[in-house]
Amino acid sequence: MSLGQWSRDLGLGIRFALSGGREGWIRAVLTAVGVGLGVAVLLLTTAVPNVISVRHERAEARLDWAFIDPPPARADDTLLIAQVDTTFRDKDVRGRLVEPEGPRAPLPPGVSAFPAKDDMVVSPALKKLLAADGSALLRERLPYRVVGTIGESGLVGSQELAYYAGGSGLASHVEGYGATRMKTFGNPQRTSEKTDPVLLLLILVVLVVLLMPVAVFIAAAVRFGGERRDRRLAALRLIGSDGGMTRRIAAGEALAGALLGLVLGTAFFLIGRQAAGTVEVMGVSVWPSYLNPSPALAALVALAVPSAAVLVTLFALRGVVIEPLGVVRSAKPSRRRLWWRLLLPVAGLAMLYPMIGQGRGNGEFNEYLVVGGVLLLLVGITALLPWLVEKVVARLGAGGVAWQLAVRRLQLSSGTAARMVNGVAVAVAGAIALQMLFAGVESDYTQATGKDVRLAQMQVTVPHGPSLAKSGQAFADTPGVRKVTLLGEEYLGDKSWQSKDGPDVSTELTVGDCTALRELAKLPSCKDGDLFVLTGSEYSTEGPKLNVPGKKLYMETGGSFPGRSTETVWTVPAGVRQAQSIEDMTGQRRGGFLLTPGALPEEAATKLRGQLYLSFDESVPDAFDRARNTAARLDPLAQPMNWSSTREDVKFSSIRTGLLVGSACVLLLIGASLLVSQLEQLRERKKLLSALVAFGTRRRTLGLSVLWQTAVPIALGLLLALTVGLTLGAVLLKMTSTTVRVDWGSVLAMTGFGAAIVALVTLLSLPPLLRLMRPDGLRTE
Incomplete structure (x- = not known):
């Protein structure tokens, strides 16, 4: 077959699609909308690398480093x-x-x-x-x-x-x-950091899981109107075209819809690009200028989508006999074979098997095997679901009128029903696997801070300036603050901090009233003017060594740059008692000296860094913000910090945020594409529905039959997605050497979410269904 013949046949199909009257235009527009939605998401995905790169560059360009050692001297360019x-x-x-x-x-x-x-x-x-x-x-x-x-x-x-x-x-x-x-903004020390293999695995799986449903929906969209198209192709056979030419003309019709879809997809993308500048998703926002697709990836999309339209159409027609008097599809279809459908997930598992136990200290994951293995497992769903739907609906039978209408329709066109829910099944399976993987490795990227949020929920650092008593009283008077634990903190050294080498031995100095100090140590007794030296510290054990009466210790009250800081000399008095350190609010056992305010030299009272630990009555509106306002009034440089019991790795949380943002986009695509697909199916059945109403079938019965036609395939699709998702999740956890554990609550939530999307789309399609169920729908020209 010559290239010229292919071009002529495809061109003829494009002409039929665009000049075939109202029927051809409706099918072309429906295909274009379905493909366009997928293309918009693909273009958005191709822009993601640029978004990440530009956001990183902007963040780096404005960096201001607070700890330049030593800072530059004052000049006209500082x-x-x-x-x-x-x-x-x-x-x-x-x-x-x-x-x-x-x-x-x-x-x-x-x-x-x-x-x-x-x-x-x-x-x-x-x-x-x-x-x-x-x-x-x-x-x-x-x-x-x-x-x-x-x-x-x-x-x-x-x-x-x-x-x-x-x-x-x-x-x-x-x-x-x-x-x-x-003297300049930016990062003066750019370093390349090796990517954690497990984080790389997460990124790869997230990309495949988010893009696979898009590809499935595009493949389904180019097959809209298949039954009516096949009847038109029979007319072509009647006027002399052979089977191969007829299939190429059909591929040309699909190509027309795909090309229109590229145009619509570009328009959807440009509209979404502008809208993206006005929204924030999961704390992430972008400028429209960030969403510039990579030219190479955009060109790949422009070539891949029309090519996929042609190939999918030819593949779909491989088992259809188009004769001059009709299409042999109404007869009993050939039985779908299972063996080759099982090869896809088995091959996927075979690709992933060599990497079990890899990652971390055992080497990196092969990204090609990861992408190929996950891809084959998810593609396996699209291959297995038509077989599963066919086998199950063939055994369904007795029931009410609505049930029988639905079952008979599914038995005649189980492939169409499976195509409708393929994307949902793939998305749910991927989501289940990712949820298992994230839950399994989360503990590796989440650390306990040691902070006891029952004792305090906010820590405020007040640089030296305001007196500690004034700071404490200001917070105590703030509405919503239930308790204030006030501590002054500095460091003591046996030599001047401004000397060339600094002190040989140093320890902590903590100042607070007796109530506050009892949060840090077991005190024998306490009154204002008392001093204590701590024992039993986890990391600062030099206090007892410096507890020598008459010894001069140097209090660091400015930084450690020679000649640029001030310091206060404190002489250790006699009678300093020992106290046993206990775990404080921060989860640590302190060391050094504890002083009550009466024991602190007057010149040092305003030179301590104040640490205030606040406990709140959260029933008071905006209690935390009122405390932040108090801190800003005391000192603009005060640093309020909310406490949490755990701290999560920044890269891990960024990947999870990216997954959530991407999932939101894919879910919008799923819902919109399902709605277009449902409307297309109802349009094809317009005369059948009108005939049933004309013969007296109740509209409620027809509505229920449509619901059953959706419910049965989605139930089977979610069951298959659950099986594949759990299998893929278990393999991914084994790859990261993590114990396989299933969070059934999350798994069921993902499954229920997929079912909810289909139910919502079905409900939205009921108004058009009611309009189609009229006897005048039998009118023809």
Whole structure:
């Protein structure tokens, strides 16, 4: 067969699709919509590498390092900057105080001019939030005048909350690590970090699981209107075309729909690209300019989708006999064979088997085997489901009228029913496997912080400045704060911190009232003016060595840069008693000296870093935000930090966030594609439904039959998805040397979610169904 003959036949099919009247246009548009939705998601996926790259570059470009050792000297090209991040109702706000020290000080990315003292430039999202009703507490915390907005180049996402405010007097905080002096923004020490094999495995599986349902839906979309198309092909046979030509013409019709789908998909993508700049999903937002697909990957999509349309159509027609007097599909179809369908999942398992026990210290996973193995297992679902549906519905029989109508329809077109739910089954199977894998390895990427959230829920670090008593009273007067544990902290050394080598022996100094100190140690007795030295510390055991009456110890009250910090000399008095250290709120056993306020030298009272541990009455509205406002009033550089009992690896949580965002997009595709598929099937059965109504069949009966036609395949599809998902999840856990454990609650939730999508789509298709069930649907021209 020559290439010219192929081109002529495909071109003829395209002409039939586009000039075949209303019927041809409806089928072409339905195919185009289904394909277009898939193409939009594929284009979005091809843009993901660029999104990740640009977000990383933007984050790196604006980095301001707080611990440059030593900081540069003041010059006309230096900038003083302090981190003043905060949180407002679970939304993180990135904040910086800036103070240029000369005309050549580096501007932050996205900022055209430094804000003056008491002014600030803000991100568009923060500007909108500040102006919103209910943001009075945030306006109180940020008492600056808005004089401009941060440009796109200075933000990692369109919905990021960020600001730069003009500061003053930051130089005095440089040595105390409250601020830093810098000459340029960015990361001065770029390092390449080896990717964890298990995290790489997660990324690969997530990509396959998210993209596979898209491919399944595109393959199903190009087969819309198959039965009516085959009747038209019979007419072509009547006027002289042979079987091969007829199939190529059919492929040309599918190609027309796919090409229209590429156009619609590009339009959907461009619309979604602009809409993406206005939304935030799972805390992640992007600028529309980030969503630029890779040219090579976009070209691959443009070639793969039309090619897939042609191949799928030819494959679908391989067992259909198209004769001049009709299509031999209404006769009993040939029995589907099982053996070759089982080869796909078996081959997938064979590809994954060599990597069992790999990862971590045993080597990396082969990405080709991972992708190929997972892909074959999921493709196996699409091959096995038609066979399973055929076998089950062939044995169904007795029941009500609605049930019999549904069963007979499924027996005549079980392949169509299976195609409708293939994508849902693949998505659910992948989700179950991923859920098992994430749950299995989560403990490896989640660490206990040791903090006792029953005793305190927030820690506030107040740099030296306000007196400890004043800070404690301010928080005690804050609505919603139930308890305040106030501690002053510094370090003591046997030699000056400003000397060349620093102290030989150092230990901690903790100041607090007797109630606070009893949270740290077992005290024999306590009154203001008492001193204690701790024993039984886990990591600071030098206190007893320094407990020598008359010995001069040097209190670090500024940083450790020679000649740039101040320090206070404290002489160890006689009568320092020992106390046994106990596990404190942070989960540690402290060491060093404990002092009550009366034992602290007066000159050191305002030079301690204050650590306040707050317990809240969470029934008080906005209790945490009120405490943050109090901290900001005491010192703009105060650092409130919410406590949690666990801390999760950043990369692991980023992958999981990416999965959730991608899943949201795929679920939208699943719902939209299922609805289009359902409407297409109802359109093809318009005359049959009208005939049944004309003969007196109740509409309720027909509605129930449609529900049964959907319920039976989806139940079988979810059962198959459950089996394959559990198998794939178990293999992935074995690959990571993790104990196989099934979280049945999550598994059932995933399965129920898939069923809920199909049920919702079926309900949305009922109004069109009722419109189709009219006797006048028998009218023809």
